[in-house]
Amino acid sequence: MSVMPDQEFNISREARDYLEEGIRLAQHPATVNESAAAFEQAIRLHPEYAEAFFELGTMYYRWSHFHKAIEPLKKAIELRPEMAASYINLGMNYNLAGMYRDAESVLRKALEIVPNQTQAHYELGYALMQQHQSRAAIEHFRAAVQSNQGNLLAYHFLGYSLVVQEGDLRSAKELVEELKSLHPDEAKSLERLIKLNEP
Numbered sequence: 001m002s003v004m005p006d007q008e009f010n011i012s013r014e015a016r017d018y019l020e021e022g023i024r025l026a027q028h029p030a031t032v033n034e035s036a037a038a039f040e041q042a043i044r045l046h047p048e049y050a051e052a053f054f055e056l057g058t059m060y061y062r063w064s065h066f067h068k069a070i071e072p073l074k075k076a077i078e079l080r081p082e083m084a085a086s087y088i089n090l091g092m093n094y095n096l097a098g099m100y101r102d103a104e105s106v107l108r109k110a111l112e113i114v115p116n117q118t119q120a121h122y123e124l125g126y127a128l129m130q131q132h133q134s135r136a137a138i139e140h141f142r143a144a145v146q147s148n149q150g151n152l153l154a155y156h157f158l159g160y161s162l163v164v165q166e167g168d169l170r171s172a173k174e175l176v177e178e179l180k181s182l183h184p185d186e187a188k189s190l191e192r193l194i195k196l197n198e199p
Contacts, residue, residue, distance in 0.1 A: 010046075011046055011049060012045060012046070014045060015041075015042045015045040015046045015049060015052070016042075018038045018039070018041045018042035018045070018052075019038070019039065019042045019049070019051060019052050019055065021038040022035045022036075022038035022039040022042065022052070022055055022056070022059070023035075023055055025038060026055065026058075026059035026062065029063045032059065032060075032063050032065070035059050036056060036059065036060070039052050039053075039055055039056035039059070039072075040056070043056070048079055050075075050076050050079035050080040050083070050086075051076075053072045053073070053075040053076040053079065054072070054073065054076035054080075054083070054085070054086055054089070056072040057069045057070070057071075057072030057073035057075075057076060057086075057089060057090070057093070058073070058089050060072065061073075061089060061092065061093045061096075064096070066093050066096055066097040067097065069089075069090075069093045070090070070093060070094075070097075073086055073089055073090040073093065074090065077090065077106075082113065083113075084110045084113040084114040084117060084120070087106045087107065087109050087110035087113070087120075088107065088110045088117065088119055088120050088123065090106045091103045091104075091106045091107035091110060091120070091123045091124070091127070092119070092123050094106065094127070095123055095126055095127055095130075098130075100127045100128075100130040100131050101127075101131065103123065103124070103126075103127035104124060104127045104128060104131070107120050107123050107124040107127060108124065111124065116143075116147050117147075118144050118147045118148040118151060118154075119144075121140045121141070121143040121144040121147070121154075122140070122141065122144040122151060122153065122154045124140045125137045125138070125139075125140030125141040125143075125144060125154065125157060125158075125161075126157060128140065129141075129157060129160075129161055129165070132165065134161045134165035134166050135166065137157070137161050137165075138158060138161050138162065138166065141154045141155075141157055141158035141161065142158060145158065149182055152183055152186060155175075155179060155182075155183060155186055156186060156189075158175065159172055159175055159176075159179075159186070159189075159190040159193065160193070162175065163190070163193050163194055163197050164193070164197065167197070169194055169197065169198065172190060172193075172194050173194060175190060176190050176191055176194070
């Protein structure tokens, strides 16, 4: 997710060129080091270049360098605390690194900024599910699918949380009916899960 608009002023053309080069190189895992070097050069030229920190962290996240992604994304948040994209990317990174409490914290902040953001609801639901807070997780998975019915993973974990964590087979069966027209394969998968958990 790379959606930070460039609202920074007084950034030199040279620094912007390094940023653009970093973004270009970030598209392939073989050029991670070169991409990082370009972003770091932009940052050396402008130590408060929030977009460069954001893109550096996002590049590391994209190619599964989760622990390297954390500090640049935190710095982007420090410099531009109003930008929800930094919180969301950091939350996604924390989830993939298994740091669920940290994910919960930053994703709640993202939702204060953009209350109906699908990815933030999904990621927060996932972080809560992993912490066995299934009722709260269900709330956020429902919010994610309400804003985007194409979010198959949110439906999947919504069904899982209802059946496995909450034992709410009635609600899960209602979800099956909803899924039959939207995602038939997921409906069948959820039906199988329900059968396995029926008394």
